[in-house]
Amino acid sequence: MDITRTELASLGEFGLINHINSRFSLQNPESIKGIGDDAAVIAQDATHYTLLSTDMLVEGVHFDLSYTPLPHLGFKAVAVNVSDIAAMYGIPKQIVIGLAVSNRFSVEAIDAFYEGVKAACDTFKVDLIGGDTTSSRSGLVISISVVGVTEHDKVVYRNTAKPTDIVCVTGDLGAAYLGLQVLEREKQVYMQDPSMQPELTGREYILQRQLRPSARMDIIHELREMSVVPTAMIDVSDGVASDILHICKQSNVGVALFEDKIPIDATAYDTALELKLDPITCALNGGEDYELLFTIQQSDYEKIKNHADISLIGYIQEAAKGNELVTKSGNRIALQAQGWVHF
Amino acid sequence: MDITRTELASLGEFGLINHINSRFSLQNPESIKGIGDDAAVIAQDATHYTLLSTDMLVEGVHFDLSYTPLPHLGFKAVAVNVSDIAAMYGIPKQIVIGLAVSNRFSVEAIDAFYEGVKAACDTFKVDLIGGDTTSSRSGLVISISVVGVTEHDKVVYRNTAKPTDIVCVTGDLGAAYLGLQVLEREKQVYMQDPSMQPELTGREYILQRQLRPSARMDIIHELREMSVVPTAMIDVSDGVASDILHICKQSNVGVALFEDKIPIDATAYDTALELKLDPITCALNGGEDYELLFTIQQSDYEKIKNHADISLIGYIQEAAKGNELVTKSGNRIALQAQGWVHF
Numbered sequence: 001m002d003i004t005r006t007e008l009a010s011l012g013e014f015g016l017i018n019h020i021n022s023r024f025s026l027q028n029p030e031s032i033k034g035i036g037d038d039a040a041v042i043a044q045d046a047t048h049y050t051l052l053s054t055d056m057l058v059e060g061v062h063f064d065l066s067y068t069p070l071p072h073l074g075f076k077a078v079a080v081n082v083s084d085i086a087a088m089y090g091i092p093k094q095i096v097i098g099l100a101v102s103n104r105f106s107v108e109a110i111d112a113f114y115e116g117v118k119a120a121c122d123t124f125k126v127d128l129i130g131g132d133t134t135s136s137r138s139g140l141v142i143s144i145s146v147v148g149v150t151e152h153d154k155v156v157y158r159n160t161a162k163p164t165d166i167v168c169v170t171g172d173l174g175a176a177y178l179g180l181q182v183l184e185r186e187k188q189v190y191m192q193d194p195s196m197q198p199e200l201t202g203r204e205y206i207l208q209r210q211l212r213p214s215a216r217m218d219i220i221h222e223l224r225e226m227s228v229v230p231t232a233m234i235d236v237s238d239g240v241a242s243d244i245l246h247i248c249k250q251s252n253v254g255v256a257l258f259e260d261k262i263p264i265d266a267t268a269y270d271t272a273l274e275l276k277l278d279p280i281t282c283a284l285n286g287g288e289d290y291e292l293l294f295t296i297q298q299s300d301y302e303k304i305k306n307h308a309d310i311s312l313i314g315y316i317q318e319a320a321k322g323n324e325l326v327t328k329s330g331n332r333i334a335l336q337a338q339g340w341v342h343f
Numbered sequence: 344m345d346i347t348r349t350e351l352a353s354l355g356e357f358g359l360i361n362h363i364n365s366r367f368s369l370q371n372p373e374s375i376k377g378i379g380d381d382a383a384v385i386a387q388d389a390t391h392y393t394l395l396s397t398d399m400l401v402e403g404v405h406f407d408l409s410y411t412p413l414p415h416l417g418f419k420a421v422a423v424n425v426s427d428i429a430a431m432y433g434i435p436k437q438i439v440i441g442l443a444v445s446n447r448f449s450v451e452a453i454d455a456f457y458e459g460v461k462a463a464c465d466t467f468k469v470d471l472i473g474g475d476t477t478s479s480r481s482g483l484v485i486s487i488s489v490v491g492v493t494e495h496d497k498v499v500y501r502n503t504a505k506p507t508d509i510v511c512v513t514g515d516l517g518a519a520y521l522g523l524q525v526l527e528r529e530k531q532v533y534m535q536d537p538s539m540q541p542e543l544t545g546r547e548y549i550l551q552r553q554l555r556p557s558a559r560m561d562i563i564h565e566l567r568e569m570s571v572v573p574t575a576m577i578d579v580s581d582g583v584a585s586d587i588l589h590i591c592k593q594s595n596v597g598v599a600l601f602e603d604k605i606p607i608d609a610t611a612y613d614t615a616l617e618l619k620l621d622p623i624t625c626a627l628n629g630g631e632d633y634e635l636l637f638t639i640q641q642s643d644y645e646k647i648k649n650h651a652d653i654s655l656i657g658y659i660q661e662a663a664k665g666n667e668l669v670t671k672s673g674n675r676i677a678l679q680a681q682g683w684v685h686f
Contacts, residue, residue, distance in 0.1 A: 020453070027470055052488070054441050093385070100404075130377065
């Protein structure tokens, strides 16, 4: 009998993960790292680790089929998993896909989804090696697990950032969130008047960032060529503010981010203003960017500083100094996460 | 635009898997075996393979929470994945769990589920190393991926059975299916009159086979100790008739099974008769037994013949001789699969 009832919302997503994790411990010597990073780490051979990560995408929670093309969804489902392997400094190798579909889906719809899966497999050089397809009484549910590989001396965790390390982020931030806002706005307009055409012209970039994000394997390959191994790394899924705070909490350090260094795309910036949203808030908290957020030693600064697609946005400091955002006017305010709430 | 619409039901589950698989090929040399067996096979080191399998369980399709205790469900979700590793002659090592839950679930309900997951992890000596928990707009969806290991010379596929091999199956068959029939019957009775108490006494075995099946890792360890490596193996999830036909089709061989050798538990037998079902049909086609169905060389017969929990149920023959069931009266009739239809 359920005498006590505690609502999931009272724990939150991360509280729930910690709550579950507290009951489990690792028993096999091959299990190097369990819950708590972008991917789990398993002993493979004398020099390599196997990486494993899983993600679930649920219709009505993570995607809306009324404006999400199925090939884009297939691509995104693979890309967000590949991004987890990238965030460990790993190379993705294989995926398995679990799919629950209702019978309102046709074979052609499944084909469209797998067309995107195949495009992503080709882009990221991963093999689809297994899966489980079953029926669903309601919406579409996609579960992907990805296997990758990295070297013992090159696995990058979240909990190893050190004071004076430089905080770097790839690409730009907030565009995926703003793309979603535009799609939701146009959906509302359409539902009120189906004769209206959606106003999406000129916003292709932010829509693509939402509907068909990539994973930054290009950056991992470049960092490997430059012999730059980050001191800590995470992929930006919940918003860069939330994600840097994961690194800080797990590394027991603080951080200072500079507002004027946060990379924002021009279309995203203009769209934020048009929607009466603060562009910097969108960039810090939007989420679903699937960029890489990492820290490097000062000695690697010269190798990174002129990279066109990597922004140096702050530095790691002692935990006692806290987590700060340095505003354009030079004020230091507390950096807070307003990431996604799933429950 | 969806000009042509092909219903999923027209392909069926296996047709859909083949349809999807035909679009993909393996590109990484580490990908040894993709879709089409109980688990995928990945190169690990000079002597070992990594095994990977994934399964999805959907509320209302694979389980009914009105009569499924959550700890049993957690145990079963892990066990059915471990069973896939067993069917490759592998040892399971790690699992990751994706969970989509609606907010009608409490933290206590999640805890009850993970209590069963933990019991299974302890039983099968696997580590929970990762997961993704998200919200669902409707029912509970569980996706588990499992990693295992086996030796290069001991991986057992489905497509390597040879004529004259002996067909073996562990445990007994049909009980899980009959347990489900009893549960469904009692549910109907209860829905018509909630004051009725369910009549489950004496049927504990078949109910447990449905609600909390195990995986036959005990058999894998025993076979390894006896140095018996099956020539082909699959776990019995769709029903032994359907599953032996997978081995036959993929091995390009035929089979003869003896009706009087099919192992049926006494409670299952009596329950079938009470429900006016043919016990042998239930045993051949029930499914969800999660026993191991395998073939061995004649030279291994002496090692196996007296094992209390392994039944020798038939032999492999040339494909031209077809797939046959030898009835108790000695007639040879065509062996047909009436396995689960998911769409």
